[in-house]
Amino acid sequence: MAEEFLVAKELHKSFNEHKAVDGVSFTIHKGENFGLLGPNGAGKTTTIRMLSTVLKPDSGDVTVAGHSVKHDSDAVRDIIGFCPQELALYEELSALDNMVFFGRMVGLDGKEAKAQAMKHLEMMGLANRAKGKIAKFSGGMKRRINLAIALMGDPELLFLDEPTVGIDPQSRNNIYETIEGLQAKGMTILYTTHYMEEANRLCDRVAIIDGGKIIALDTPHNLKSQIGPPDKVTLEDVFLKLTGRSLRD
Amino acid sequence: MKRLTHIWFIALKDLKLFATDRGALFFFILFPFLFITLFTFMDIGATEDTRLQLHMVSQEAEGGLSYQIIDALESAGDWEIIVMDYDEAYQAVEDKEISGFVAFPADFTEGIMTGAGTELEVVTDAEATSRRAALYGLSQTIASRVGAQYVIANATIELLIEQGIIAPDDSAAIEQVIQPILAGQGGGEAFIEYRTEKVGEVEEESASNWVIPGYLVMFVFFGAAVGAETIVRERQNHTLERLLASSVRQEAILGGIFTGTAAKGLIQILLFWVVGILAFNLDLGPSPAAGIILSILTVIMSAAFAVMLATLVKTQRSAGSIAVLASLVLAPLGGCWWPLFILPQWMQALAKITPHGWATTGFNKLMLFGADFGAVVPEMLALVGFAVLFSAIAVWRFRTSAVE
Numbered sequence: 001m002a003e004e005f006l007v008a009k010e011l012h013k014s015f016n017e018h019k020a021v022d023g024v025s026f027t028i029h030k031g032e033n034f035g036l037l038g039p040n041g042a043g044k045t046t047t048i049r050m051l052s053t054v055l056k057p058d059s060g061d062v063t064v065a066g067h068s069v070k071h072d073s074d075a076v077r078d079i080i081g082f083c084p085q086e087l088a089l090y091e092e093l094s095a096l097d098n099m100v101f102f103g104r105m106v107g108l109d110g111k112e113a114k115a116q117a118m119k120h121l122e123m124m125g126l127a128n129r130a131k132g133k134i135a136k137f138s139g140g141m142k143r144r145i146n147l148a149i150a151l152m153g154d155p156e157l158l159f160l161d162e163p164t165v166g167i168d169p170q171s172r173n174n175i176y177e178t179i180e181g182l183q184a185k186g187m188t189i190l191y192t193t194h195y196m197e198e199a200n201r202l203c204d205r206v207a208i209i210d211g212g213k214i215i216a217l218d219t220p221h222n223l224k225s226q227i228g229p230p231d232k233v234t235l236e237d238v239f240l241k242l243t244g245r246s247l248r249d
Numbered sequence: 250m251k252r253l254t255h256i257w258f259i260a261l262k263d264l265k266l267f268a269t270d271r272g273a274l275f276f277f278i279l280f281p282f283l284f285i286t287l288f289t290f291m292d293i294g295a296t297e298d299t300r301l302q303l304h305m306v307s308q309e310a311e312g313g314l315s316y317q318i319i320d321a322l323e324s325a326g327d328w329e330i331i332v333m334d335y336d337e338a339y340q341a342v343e344d345k346e347i348s349g350f351v352a353f354p355a356d357f358t359e360g361i362m363t364g365a366g367t368e369l370e371v372v373t374d375a376e377a378t379s380r381r382a383a384l385y386g387l388s389q390t391i392a393s394r395v396g397a398q399y400v401i402a403n404a405t406i407e408l409l410i411e412q413g414i415i416a417p418d419d420s421a422a423i424e425q426v427i428q429p430i431l432a433g434q435g436g437g438e439a440f441i442e443y444r445t446e447k448v449g450e451v452e453e454e455s456a457s458n459w460v461i462p463g464y465l466v467m468f469v470f471f472g473a474a475v476g477a478e479t480i481v482r483e484r485q486n487h488t489l490e491r492l493l494a495s496s497v498r499q500e501a502i503l504g505g506i507f508t509g510t511a512a513k514g515l516i517q518i519l520l521f522w523v524v525g526i527l528a529f530n531l532d533l534g535p536s537p538a539a540g541i542i543l544s545i546l547t548v549i550m551s552a553a554f555a556v557m558l559a560t561l562v563k564t565q566r567s568a569g570s571i572a573v574l575a576s577l578v579l580a581p582l583g584g585c586w587w588p589l590f591i592l593p594q595w596m597q598a599l600a601k602i603t604p605h606g607w608a609t610t611g612f613n614k615l616m617l618f619g620a621d622f623g624a625v626v627p628e629m630l631a632l633v634g635f636a637v638l639f640s641a642i643a644v645w646r647f648r649t650s651a652v653e
Binding site for chain 1: 259
């Protein structure tokens with residue numbers, strides 16, 4: 001059994017009267033790609049923000065490589081990479097400037113930041129656009145840069161919050177291949193998505209979250225086998241069965 | 250060291266973004282200079298005659314002694330004497346068009362001739378303390394000199410009567426003797442004397458010495474306050490969230506944002522001073538170091554306000570609206586559009602609640618009244634106080650407002 005790399009225990013977070021996360025607990029093992037699935041407003045982004053130290057939990061705790069996000073958040077931040085759901089980029093700067101800037105923010109020196117930036121841009125198929133302004137990039141290119149920035153500093157644990165939303169199939173495929181390559185190198189990943197085929201393809205284990213609570217957690221194969229033959233049902237069938245078919249905000 | 254590096258790179262990134270924004274460059278740099286050029290030249294055109302103006306009223310009939318006194322003052326040439334009607338002058342003081350006048354009563358000559366005495370009237374605006382002192386001084390001089398001439402005239406008449414040269418009841422002869430003495434034409438001293446010592450060339454006060462510091466304070470504050478929008482944008486486009494999840498500590502993020510905003514203000518203020526000195530003959534006064542420190546503190550206070558504003562509002566639109574509103578309210582209240590010392594006392598007191606009021610008072614002390622470093626220490630401390638207050642609120646709010 002691989003070592004436990006991230007342990008979330010009884011996480012709670014409320015905004016005013018609304019309970020966004022209500023007692024979430026799970027463990028991610030080193031080198032694992034862990035999927036967090038859920039409908040809109042289920043609590044995925046709030047959970048990922050607490051895991052990545054951006055938000056403080058009201059109660060409960062998370063440890064990453066033994067460091068508590070509550071008591072030793074600086075140490076946690078030193079080993080994580082974070083790709084937010086939104087395009088967190090400086091549109092008026094070039095792709096290279098964005099990457100070098102965030103590289104400096106994770107502690108790289110100038111030379112190293114530039115070298116890593118070029119390496120990741122190459123991996124994303126954007127090396128020839130390194131000096132182009134982000135504002136002039138397509139949605140797919142921006143998504144790839146958004147992910148590439150999260151890789152600066154070679155983090156041990158990568159948080160990817162819906163990294164493929166609203167992009168073309170080519171860009172999406174490039175992102176899949178990149179993530180698979182990172183997994184092959186032993187990187188631990190927490191991945192949230194709406195796309196079930198993504199989770200099925202990329203994730204070793206999947207937690208389905210709804211109403212701020214985890215309602216199922218297992219491998220995609222085991223989850224599918226709960227409602228029928230795994231080769232006949234899809235993860236989407238499981239998801240709809242567990243979360244219902246009613247529309248969400 | 251790591252934190253300082255982070256602060257430096259965040260500030261550098263903000264400056265890079267600023268340099269790519271042509272609209273911001275126009276409003277930060279060119280627009281303020283257009284304003285200053287316009288208002289400096291408007292003001293210079295209004296002050297062609299640099300002599301001190303003295304408003305005087307005589308209620309006597311033409312030919313009275315008061316007219317001779319006024320002629321004597323005018324012939325000295327140092328003052329521009331403006332003779333007015335009493336009611337017109339009184340109304341002008343009430344309307345604050347002039348700050349005061351000296352009035353000779355209708356019985357001025359008669360009072361002196363008969364020895365019954367008379368009164369000079371000084372009318373001034375209650376708040377024009379220096380003008381009141383000057384007019385009192387002038388009136389006292391007139392009264393004492395007229396008194397001295399009266400003693401001489403009486404002694405002369407008594408001597409002439411005693412020697413039988415004129416009869417005691419010959420009023421025509423007495424008047425013939427007394428008039429030239431009182432008017433200073435008796436061969437003695439002139440009625441009112443002037444002595445001028447030249448201790449160097451007198452330079453006309455340049456309007457830019459108060460226009461530029463005033464607009465400098467206004468535009469540095471305005472530029473920084475509007476910069477709050479950029480900080481809010483950083484939160485809205487989630488780059489701030491990304492920074493929070495990286496190795497950068499919260500205080501380094503705040504420090505970087507603050508430094509970037511302050512750096513823009515320093516560039517602005519450097520351009521103000523360089524162009525002000527080269528193009529507008531700006532005089533920094535006897536303590537340029539105090540002017541520089543006051544400028545830097547103005548920038549620091551403004552940057553702290555911008556960061557505080559960014560942590561208090563939710564959207565870019567509200568950041569922009571509040572920045573413009575705060576700038577347009579605080580600038581006139583704080584003496585950026587006109588010197589505070591020409592305003593009524595209550596407005597001068599009100600200015601003390603604004604950082605602008607302290608900054609402009611400091612610059613006016615240095616550049617208009619020739620104050621030294623020590624005289625502007627209270628203004629410097631007040632700006633430090635505002636900066637600390639704004640920063641404390643920003644730090645407190647940043648913990649809860651950083652993530653959307």
